[in-house]
Amino acid sequence: MFKKAVFLLTLLCVPVVLISAHAAHHEGWQCPEGYEGQTLNVFNWSTYIAEDTIPNFEQACGVTVNYDIFESNEAMLAIIRQGNPGYDIIVPSGDTVATMIRDELLIPLDLAMIPNMANVSPDLLDPIYDPGNAYSLPYQWGTIGVGYNTEKLPDGISSWEEVWSHEGPVAWLDDRRSMFGFALLLLGHDPNTADADEIAAARDYLIERSGNVVAIAADDGQVMLERGDVDITIEYNGDILALADECECDTYAYVLPVEGTGLWTDNLAIPVDAPNPALAMVFIDYVLDAQVGADISNYTAYASPNQAAIDQGLIDEEMLMDDSIYPSEETRMNLFTIQESTAEQDELYNNAWDELLIFIGG
Amino acid sequence: MVVEAGRGAALRNSAVQRDLAIRAVGRWLGLTLTPIFAYAFLWLPILVLLVFSFNESKSVSRLSGLSLGWYEGIFANVIGTGADFSTDEMLESFQNSLFIAGISTFVSTVIGTMVALALVRGRFPGKRILDGLLYFPLVIPEITQGVSLLLFFSILAKWWRAMSGQVIQRGYGTVIIAHVAFSISFVALVVRARLVDMNPNYEEAARDLGANEWRTFWRITFPLILPGVLAGALLAFTISLDDFVVTFFTRGAGFDTLPIYVFGLLKLSPTPAINAISTLMLVLSSLLVGVSLALQGREARTIR
Amino acid sequence: MRGERAERQPWQGLWLATPTLFWLLVFFVLPLLLVAVVSFMTRAQDAGGMLPFTLQHYERTLGIFSPILWRSLRIAALTTLLCLMMGYPLAFFISTRRSTVVRSLCLFLVILPFWTNFLIRTYAMRTLLANEGTINGILLDLGLLLQPLRLVDNQFGVLIGMVYGFLPFMVLPIYASVERFDFRYVDAAHDLGANDWRAFWRVVLPLTMPGVLAGSALVFIPSVGAYVTPVLMGGVRGLLIGNLIARQFGGSGNMPLGSAMSVVMMSVVLGIALLYWLIQRFTAIADGR
Numbered sequence: 001m002f003k004k005a006v007f008l009l010t011l012l013c014v015p016v017v018l019i020s021a022h023a024a025h026h027e028g029w030q031c032p033e034g035y036e037g038q039t040l041n042v043f044n045w046s047t048y049i050a051e052d053t054i055p056n057f058e059q060a061c062g063v064t065v066n067y068d069i070f071e072s073n074e075a076m077l078a079i080i081r082q083g084n085p086g087y088d089i090i091v092p093s094g095d096t097v098a099t100m101i102r103d104e105l106l107i108p109l110d111l112a113m114i115p116n117m118a119n120v121s122p123d124l125l126d127p128i129y130d131p132g133n134a135y136s137l138p139y140q141w142g143t144i145g146v147g148y149n150t151e152k153l154p155d156g157i158s159s160w161e162e163v164w165s166h167e168g169p170v171a172w173l174d175d176r177r178s179m180f181g182f183a184l185l186l187l188g189h190d191p192n193t194a195d196a197d198e199i200a201a202a203r204d205y206l207i208e209r210s211g212n213v214v215a216i217a218a219d220d221g222q223v224m225l226e227r228g229d230v231d232i233t234i235e236y237n238g239d240i241l242a243l244a245d246e247c248e249c250d251t252y253a254y255v256l257p258v259e260g261t262g263l264w265t266d267n268l269a270i271p272v273d274a275p276n277p278a279l280a281m282v283f284i285d286y287v288l289d290a291q292v293g294a295d296i297s298n299y300t301a302y303a304s305p306n307q308a309a310i311d312q313g314l315i316d317e318e319m320l321m322d323d324s325i326y327p328s329e330e331t332r333m334n335l336f337t338i339q340e341s342t343a344e345q346d347e348l349y350n351n352a353w354d355e356l357l358i359f360i361g362g
Numbered sequence: 363m364v365v366e367a368g369r370g371a372a373l374r375n376s377a378v379q380r381d382l383a384i385r386a387v388g389r390w391l392g393l394t395l396t397p398i399f400a401y402a403f404l405w406l407p408i409l410v411l412l413v414f415s416f417n418e419s420k421s422v423s424r425l426s427g428l429s430l431g432w433y434e435g436i437f438a439n440v441i442g443t444g445a446d447f448s449t450d451e452m453l454e455s456f457q458n459s460l461f462i463a464g465i466s467t468f469v470s471t472v473i474g475t476m477v478a479l480a481l482v483r484g485r486f487p488g489k490r491i492l493d494g495l496l497y498f499p500l501v502i503p504e505i506t507q508g509v510s511l512l513l514f515f516s517i518l519a520k521w522w523r524a525m526s527g528q529v530i531q532r533g534y535g536t537v538i539i540a541h542v543a544f545s546i547s548f549v550a551l552v553v554r555a556r557l558v559d560m561n562p563n564y565e566e567a568a569r570d571l572g573a574n575e576w577r578t579f580w581r582i583t584f585p586l587i588l589p590g591v592l593a594g595a596l597l598a599f600t601i602s603l604d605d606f607v608v609t610f611f612t613r614g615a616g617f618d619t620l621p622i623y624v625f626g627l628l629k630l631s632p633t634p635a636i637n638a639i640s641t642l643m644l645v646l647s648s649l650l651v652g653v654s655l656a657l658q659g660r661e662a663r664t665i666r
Numbered sequence: 667m668r669g670e671r672a673e674r675q676p677w678q679g680l681w682l683a684t685p686t687l688f689w690l691l692v693f694f695v696l697p698l699l700l701v702a703v704v705s706f707m708t709r710a711q712d713a714g715g716m717l718p719f720t721l722q723h724y725e726r727t728l729g730i731f732s733p734i735l736w737r738s739l740r741i742a743a744l745t746t747l748l749c750l751m752m753g754y755p756l757a758f759f760i761s762t763r764r765s766t767v768v769r770s771l772c773l774f775l776v777i778l779p780f781w782t783n784f785l786i787r788t789y790a791m792r793t794l795l796a797n798e799g800t801i802n803g804i805l806l807d808l809g810l811l812l813q814p815l816r817l818v819d820n821q822f823g824v825l826i827g828m829v830y831g832f833l834p835f836m837v838l839p840i841y842a843s844v845e846r847f848d849f850r851y852v853d854a855a856h857d858l859g860a861n862d863w864r865a866f867w868r869v870v871l872p873l874t875m876p877g878v879l880a881g882s883a884l885v886f887i888p889s890v891g892a893y894v895t896p897v898l899m900g901g902v903r904g905l906l907i908g909n910l911i912a913r914q915f916g917g918s919g920n921m922p923l924g925s926a927m928s929v930v931m932m933s934v935v936l937g938i939a940l941l942y943w944l945i946q947r948f949t950a951i952a953d954g955r
Contacts, residue, residue: 041615041616042616043615046629046630066615066617068615068618069626072917074917077919078713078915078919081712082713083515083516083520083529083530085531085613085615086531086532103711169797214819214903215819215901216902218629220629220630223629223631227796228797229797229901273529275531343711346711350918351920354910354914354920357902357905357913358734358905360903385861385862385863389862396755396756397756397760399752400753400755400756400833401756403752404776404830406794407787407790407791407830408779408790410790410800411786411790411793414800422793422796423801423806424803473685473686476683476686477682477685479682480680480682480683483679484680484682484683485678485679486678486679486683489683492686496686497939498694499690499694500887501939502698502935503888503890503932503935504888505911506698506891506928506931506932509911509912509915509924511693513697513701513704513915513921514696539693540693543689543690543693546689550686604784606893607893620783621783625894628789636786640782643782644782644786647778650781651778651781655770655774
């Protein structure tokens with residue numbers, strides 16, 4: 001629905017732009033000069049950008065954008081660690097930003113080149129994982145919850161217990177820190193623990209409850225849900241909400257389990273050895289433009305960090321009211337955030353996650 | 363006694379008949395039913411894909427009406443969710459695939475033919491080791507080839523960066539190197555088989571008539587092994603075009619080949635769109651096979 | 667005269683072999699050696715290897731990860747067996763067609779799916795078997811089922827997917843050897859009193875064994891290291907060693923562990939290849955060749 005509206009709007013805008021090219025340009029974001037003919041390599045999560053975001057940027061700056069997708073923070077991190085294969089922009093979550101700063105895998109931002117930083121909500125600036133936004137600026141934020149098929153579960157679902165005990169195929173999410181976070185939370189431990197015994201206990205807790213698990217979704221749980229491969233999937237909120245939106249049906253629903261779940265912020269950052277960091281900063285400024293940011297969030301159904309877009313009424317009203325997209329203070333009390341991951345934590349969680357995979361389904 | 367003997371014979375007779383009947387059934391099962399089942403097994407999935415690519419709805423079990431909607435999507439440049447997929451990008455990845463398959467086939471055909479000649483006609487120490495080495499790419503699982511090259515290129519890149527401060531980017535170069543590495547063997551083994559079958563008297567006759575090695579090769583040997591060289595090249599080209607695993611581990615940023623692109627599509631796009639794309643790819647590859655078979659048939663006739 | 671020439675040019679033809687030698691040593695053997703070395707190293711913070719040397723990755727591979735190793739070998743063996751059971755009669759059927767046109771057509775029908783992109787073929791099989799796929803959909807519509815059969819996202823799905831993907835590798839070598847087989851041997855066996863079964867087991871099968879062995883090797887090797895089929899057909903329950911290795915070089919970030927797994931898998935495959943070679947040698951000697 002929103003997608004169609006956006007599409008129609010773009011369509012309507014095209015003649016206007018053609019007729020009064022100059023007037024239109026003053027309205028929207030303007031590309032600084034001197035980048036014509038250059039190339040930008042973007043490495044982003046799947047289904048995480050509006051359809052015209054990239055083409056518009058290519059047109060505004062006269063550049064070519066190569067767009068690649070990754071499926072988890074860990075997968076992206078592994079690729080950058082093996083030697084950046086040529087990406088200029090990456091989109092790590094908060095804890096991964098901290099890890100990458102620690103391991104010197106990011107290039108500092110030149111904030112003077114990013115005037116649109118002023119649009120970002122003050123709540124999301126200067127985060128714990130990146131003091132002073134030296135290396136990153138927020139892209140979008142959201143929750144992890146449960147997407148399910150209302151035809152298969154007519155009574156709905158509200159808790160993790162019901163996910164574990166469902167009699168039908170279920171997909172988990174290949175986001176080890178969040179998955180262990182749920183288990184640790186339910187066991188009464190700190191979701192950010194570094195204690196080997198607690199992590200082992202969480203692993204065993206999950207293995208015991210994996211009887212109905214058929215897949216560990218690599219950020220594609222919404223597709224499995226849509227294709228009928230699973231009845232329930234653990235996913236990031238926008239992926240499920242965008243699906244519900246797109247099908248214009250009541251078949252898919254998203255809930256935040258009552259026991260509590262995860263909250264995350266994804267960030268725009270520039271990895272070391274990026275071939276074109278200057279153009280990358282220009283791109284960050286472009287994404288933080290109120291209209292561009294609003295288009296992305298309206299399309300992907302994630303929450304926008306762009307306060308200017310919210311204040312100017314560019315974000316879809318319905319979404320702003322939706323507690324599963326912009327959770328209220330009360331809801332947020334129940335959400336945990338994964339903090340920085342030390343090298344020891346990395347190893348403990350990675351090993352536990354691999355061991356868990358072996359025992360699912362025997 | 364006599365009666366008993368008669369009964370025994372009758373029993374034996376019926377046993378033989380039963381035996382024969384079982385064998386006939388077994389024969390039928392083995393020689394007729396299994397092949398029919400095998401053909402159904404090979405073709406049913408493809409036929410399902412084909413039929414349901416014309417389905418109006420998303421179902422793959424119930425035809426609700428015929429429609430070209432999924433094909434229209436492809437030609438309207440929309441094949442997936444969001445900005446991740448478009449027909450243009452898919453065609454670009456196909457171009458990359460053709461380019462990589464073309465270059466790696468050329469390189470591996472030239473040096474693969476050379477090594478086949480060396481193995482059959484040459485004599486030098488270590489020939490047997492080289493012979494064994496050629497079987498390596500056939501025996502080592504693809505995943506091992508992929509990760510070993512990933513490790514190799516990543517160590518190489520780090521070392522080079524420390525030495526010269528320059529960054530090596532993975533992309534065409536690394537993928538082509540990897541594809542040549544596994545293609546050489548296929549070419550060499552096919553060409554070698556042809557060379558072994560070849561009658562060496564022709565070459566000796568040419569030399570006796572005063573032709574030098576170079577001339578002998580181009581006038582006599584090469585035309586005779588050409589079908590082998592072409593078959594090897596075709597094999598190398600097909601394998602390169604279809605390769606997913608090794609490419610996946612050696613590719614660079616924003617660099618897709620067709621299989622890499624299709625893999626992303628399979629994970630994230632609605633089923634009927636994929637069915638339509640698959641049908642188009644199937645039609646294309648059948649045309650290619652048809653043409654190559656027709657050419658081979660014609661060549662075979664002209665030689666005879 | 668020949669001997670004389672050989673003496674004059676002990677390095678004859680080496681230059682022709684040099685490019686291949688270089689390429690295979692640098693871009694094939696060297697990377698494999700790197701894997702072997704890294705497999706004994708400690709995991710570094712950046713997922714690579716560092717000193718000191720350790721055996722812990724082999725301990726984990728053969729310890730806690732051994733169920734996946736066994737699963738991979740079991741599924742590869744089953745795949746090979748099913749391909750053989752289906753591929754042999756099929757190859758036999760094709761090569762015994764009298765008309766050349768029919769024979770070419772039959773062969774073409776096996777090769778054509780083989781020319782289709784491997785991913786697409788596997789996905790087509792998934793479409794057939796999925797929860798909301800063709801088979802389940804039809805059976806549910808007919809009222810023969812109340813719940814969909816779980817045919818994918820488990821080991822069964824991987825097995826079917828691999829048999830489907832690798833069947834042509836089995837058929838083509840067997841076809842080649844059956845086609846070369848002289849059927850007068852069967853007549854001779856019959857004349858000597860052998861029935862069909864006996865003639866098959868004693869004459870046809872031994873003489874087409876090279877094709878069977880080659881086909882089995884061509885199916886077994888890619889099955890052990892399979893990556894794509896388990897991803898598309900197996901979900902998490904059909905995870906194989908190849909997927910686990912890939913994870914160590916990707917998300918799980920433990921290249922030394924992934925290297926150790928690769929070395930173990932490679933040893934198994936090379937061991938089986940050696941066995942194959944020995945069997946071939948043995949049959950060759952037995953045949954007096």
